[in-house]
Amino acid sequence: MNIAKTIIERRTIRKFKAEPVPFELMNSLLKQASSLWKSEAPQHWRCIYYDSMESRLRLAESMFAKVIDSQLGKLIPSKLTGFLTKSVLNTPVHLVFIAASSENHRQRDNNYAAVCSIMQNLQLVGWENGLGMLWYTDPLLNNPSFFNEIGLKTGEKFAGILNIGYFDRSPKGRKRTPAEMNWTEFTTDTKPHLTNEDRYISSQDILETLNIAVWAPNDGLREPWRFIYVTGEEAVAKLAPSHGNTSLSLLIVLAKKEADPHKQGEDYAAACCLIQNFQLLANSKGWYVRRTMPEWIYERRLPIPLKIDLQERIVAVLEVGTVEQISYSSSTPSTLNVIRL
Numbered sequence: 001m002n003i004a005k006t007i008i009e010r011r012t013i014r015k016f017k018a019e020p021v022p023f024e025l026m027n028s029l030l031k032q033a034s035s036l037w038k039s040e041a042p043q044h045w046r047c048i049y050y051d052s053m054e055s056r057l058r059l060a061e062s063m064f065a066k067v068i069d070s071q072l073g074k075l076i077p078s079k080l081t082g083f084l085t086k087s088v089l090n091t092p093v094h095l096v097f098i099a100a101s102s103e104n105h106r107q108r109d110n111n112y113a114a115v116c117s118i119m120q121n122l123q124l125v126g127w128e129n130g131l132g133m134l135w136y137t138d139p140l141l142n143n144p145s146f147f148n149e150i151g152l153k154t155g156e157k158f159a160g161i162l163n164i165g166y167f168d169r170s171p172k173g174r175k176r177t178p179a180e181m182n183w184t185e186f187t188t189d190t191k192p193h194l195t196n197e198d199r200y201i202s203s204q205d206i207l208e209t210l211n212i213a214v215w216a217p218n219d220g221l222r223e224p225w226r227f228i229y230v231t232g233e234e235a236v237a238k239l240a241p242s243h244g245n246t247s248l249s250l251l252i253v254l255a256k257k258e259a260d261p262h263k264q265g266e267d268y269a270a271a272c273c274l275i276q277n278f279q280l281l282a283n284s285k286g287w288y289v290r291r292t293m294p295e296w297i298y299e300r301r302l303p304i305p306l307k308i309d310l311q312e313r314i315v316a317v318l319e320v321g322t323v324e325q326i327s328y329s330s331s332t333p334s335t336l337n338v339i340r341l
Contacts, residue, residue, distance in 0.1 A: 013132025101155025
């Protein structure tokens, strides 16, 4: 896969052909998407596969139950609810993704990040195979009927539905804001020679990679992310003490904290997709990138004086270096858990 080309060319598709999508193909693509997610700890998630007419009808009824049963539903023409149901029935495949629960906040975030990253991987490998997708997370889905249908357990997090199918036309892409517009650099080095490019992946190379990674799905093109690039032995040692390698630079990815919880979740997912894009691109360049969630993020303290707004949250701290500088830690493949209804 030409990862840079696919990331830039991928589009959200809303109208699909009637042509069925083979289950064997989707299962293979899911395995591929799962294998592209690298983690040092096991991540727990599952997905539910809807492709039969009967299961899609049941899914549609559960999705729109909140509207139909509400006071507003009595005012909505049956033609509209019929149209919504038809749109679900005319989509060949629906994949519902769910992140596992955990009593630990950090692990819950890691589980959710894994699901979002795998969903993005699936969109990319699907695009390579002629499949278009729509990531659907409407607030209407926040209802008992839908949660009962997908068997959502206490503590689990619904990540979204991928509507999947073959398509005729790809819409034009809308421009993305250059990463430079959301970029800050921080270093604790006082001597210029300590930050030259033979020690770190240069900030220019990282920016060029981010300018491809920003072609990540995000609702309404809100582009909720911001980046802080950190170099310097003292800063790196304080932010990533477990690694002990000061030849690394760090890329901190933040997301805006919207007042609306639904938008906040969508924006966090969008930032996870951008990070996954960056990691795929970095891997194609032969870089070392390790995604981390240090404890200081959850302890609400900063080891160094970074300027982070109260309306932002850190999504991940990426350790970036070259393969020659770093020895890889072993990664744990994500477990595939698919239920076909």
